[in-house]
Structure formats: structure tokens, C-alpha cells
Amino acid sequence: MTRRTVEPILWLLFSSGGVMAALFVPVLLFLFGLAFPLGWITPPDHDHLQAVASHPLTIIVVFVVFVLCLFHAAHRFRYTLYDGLQIKHLKELVAVLCYGGAIVGSALSAYVLLTVA
Amino acid sequence: MSGHPAYTEFHPRWYRRQMSTWWWLGKRAYLVFILRELSSVFVAWFVVFGLLMLRAVGQGDGQYQRFLDWAASPWVVVVNVVALLFVLLHAITWFNLAPKAMVVRLRGQRVPGSLVAASQYAGWVVLSAFVIWLLVGAG
Known part of the structure; x- marks a missing residue:
């Protein structure tokens, strides 16, 4: 049985967010x-x-x-947190706090x- | 063979070397990796800072001026300088990594990674110039 997880969606959000952060954040900051x-x-x-x-395009x-x-x-x-502090045993708590x-x-x-x- | 070994989700616990919490200080590559990962904190800070700015703009000219004064206070400037360095580290490592993660083909030929990276940097420059023009130039 294959288990469906949300992990691929989280990785997709991570990588598209990485592009946005790289493109927009330096100039705005x-x-x-x-x-x-x-x-x-x-x-x-x-x-x-x-x-x-207040322009609709800017808002979006x-x-x-x-x-x-x-x-x-x-x-x-x-x-x-997992790798740096080696707290994999707290993974549910960390995930809930982060997301x-x-x-x-x-x-x-x-x-x-x-x-x- | 006697007894049943306890089920573990991960690799069986035969022998695991204890790693120091500071394992990433030992080697330059590890340090850069952890610094790059820590850029996430400053990306989140940018969103908080941007929301404070937008809220001030929504509350009128007085609040907007007060926001600019607050943003000029020494500790906020220091945080933003550090944040900018981390975000630049993120952007540069991200753009340099992308051609390795993504293969672009044009007419059946693989586009060289350096060209993929260069086009990203070009896009970055154009977008940044547009944002500056929108905020400062188009008065």
C-alpha cells in the first residue's frame, strides 16, 4: 500500500517560495x-x-x-531544527509550530x- | 534465534555515534550549509517587517512616517543589515543550485548550466529595477 503524504506539496511550496524569496526579498529589504x-x-x-x-495586481x-x-x-x-539541533524525536511539535x-x-x-x- | 527485536520505524539501533550539537562548526561547507538554512529566519522576518510597513501605510501618512522613524532606529537597522546579508546568501546559493536541479532543453540540446544561471541573474536584475522604478521612479 502506498501512503499518501503532504510532503511533496510542502516541498513544492518550499521551492516556489525559494524562488520568490530570491527574486523579491533582496530589493524590497x-x-x-x-x-x-x-x-x-x-x-x-x-x-x-x-x-x-492598493492596486489589485500588487495585492495579489x-x-x-x-x-x-x-x-x-x-x-x-x-x-x-532537525539537523542543527538533532531533535528529530520532536518532529510533530516542530512541524506544527513551523507550518x-x-x-x-x-x-x-x-x-x-x-x-x- | 530467540525473542523478537522491537520494531523501529528507522534503521535498527545497532550502533549510532553521538554527534555534537555543534557538528556544523567543524568544516566551512557545513557552516555555509547551516548559515544558508538559517536564512529562513530572515525571510520570515522580512514578511513580518513588510506587514508592519503595509499596516502603517494603511493607517495614514502619520503612521507611515512613524514607521520610517522606527525602521531607522539602530537595532532595526542592524537586524535589517544582517537579514539582507542572509537573504543575499539565499538568493545566490539558490540561483547557483537551480541549473543543477533543473535540466533545460532547447531543440533537443541541453542548455549549459552557466546559461541557466546567467538568465536567472538577468531576470533578478530586471525585476529589481522594475520594483525600484515602481516605488521611486513612477511618482
């Missing part, structure tokens, strides 16, 4: 984390940012990027994005 707060580049004014953030793209990043991070962190965090984060992302719009 550089702009919003360093260049704008430190005044290296004049930050966009509120109206412009609000207009960009940001939501997809955030959710995939969260599942990517959850999956990778899960295995970091649970990603699910909560996804719900929060949807909520925040809809309140900006």
Missing part, C-alpha cells in the same frame, strides 16, 4: 529596511505608496510572495493587505 529609513533614497510619499499598495503579487516566503521559511527552518506559524502569517497577510486596499 534593501529599499524599505535601509535605503528609505536611512534617507539614502528619498522614500516614496504616502499617497504614492498607498496607490501602489504581494500576497503570493508573502505566503510562499512563509511556507519556504517554515519548511527550511523545520529541517534546520502553524506560516498559516497564521498567511491569514495576517490577507487581513493586512485587504485593510490597505
Whole structure:
């Protein structure tokens, strides 16, 4: 009997999230984390940012990027804990905490994005 | 033969060497592996930071300015510098690994890995330039 598991889906989320994190996160983190707060580049004014953030296409793209990043991070962190700390015996607890965090984060992302719009 | 060995899901417990928790400090390749894996923490931090930013934007100009001031405070800057380094480590290792994991064929010929990697880097540059233009240029 072959057992069906969710593991392939989790790996799929991990790898698509890895692509999203590699493509989008460096530039966004550089702009919003360093260049704008430190005044290296004049930050966009509120109206412009609000207009960009409330465009339906932006909402969809940001939501997809955030959710995939969260599942990517959850999956990778899960295995970091297994290998780094050698706590494979706690695997259910670790999995629940990691993916649970990603699910909560996804719900929060949807909520925040809809309140900006 | 007497008795039944206890069933284990994994390999039988004949002999297992105890590994130190710090096994990954011994060799450069192991250290880079663990650092790359730890980039996950900073990817998650980026999402939290982005959500705080978006919430501030949604609450109006005053909150947005306050967010920028908070983001300029020393500890947040330090976290974001570290996070950026880790995310860059993730991006570079990811792009370099992809051609090994994925075989691209064009007219029956295998596209060389260096070309696959180069096209990813090109896409990365174009996308980053577009994001900067969208946020800063298209005022």
C-alpha cells in the first residue's frame, strides 16, 4: 500500500517560495529596511505608496510572495531544527509550530493587505 | 534465534555515534550549509517587517512616517543589515543550485548550466529595477 503524504506539496511550496524569496526579498529589504529609513533614497510619499499598495495586481503579487516566503521559511527552518539541533524525536511539535506559524502569517497577510486596499 | 527485536520505524539501533550539537562548526561547507538554512529566519522576518510597513501605510501618512522613524532606529537597522546579508546568501546559493536541479532543453540540446544561471541573474536584475522604478521612479 502506498501512503499518501503532504510532503511533496510542502516541498513544492518550499521551492516556489525559494524562488520568490530570491527574486523579491533582496530589493524590497534593501529599499524599505535601509535605503528609505536611512534617507539614502528619498522614500516614496504616502499617497504614492498607498496607490501602489492598493492596486489589485500588487495585492495579489504581494500576497503570493508573502505566503510562499512563509511556507519556504517554515519548511527550511523545520529541517534546520532537525539537523542543527538533532531533535528529530520532536518532529510533530516542530512541524506544527513551523507550518502553524506560516498559516497564521498567511491569514495576517490577507487581513493586512485587504485593510490597505 | 530467540525473542523478537522491537520494531523501529528507522534503521535498527545497532550502533549510532553521538554527534555534537555543534557538528556544523567543524568544516566551512557545513557552516555555509547551516548559515544558508538559517536564512529562513530572515525571510520570515522580512514578511513580518513588510506587514508592519503595509499596516502603517494603511493607517495614514502619520503612521507611515512613524514607521520610517522606527525602521531607522539602530537595532532595526542592524537586524535589517544582517537579514539582507542572509537573504543575499539565499538568493545566490539558490540561483547557483537551480541549473543543477533543473535540466533545460532547447531543440533537443541541453542548455549549459552557466546559461541557466546567467538568465536567472538577468531576470533578478530586471525585476529589481522594475520594483525600484515602481516605488521611486513612477511618482
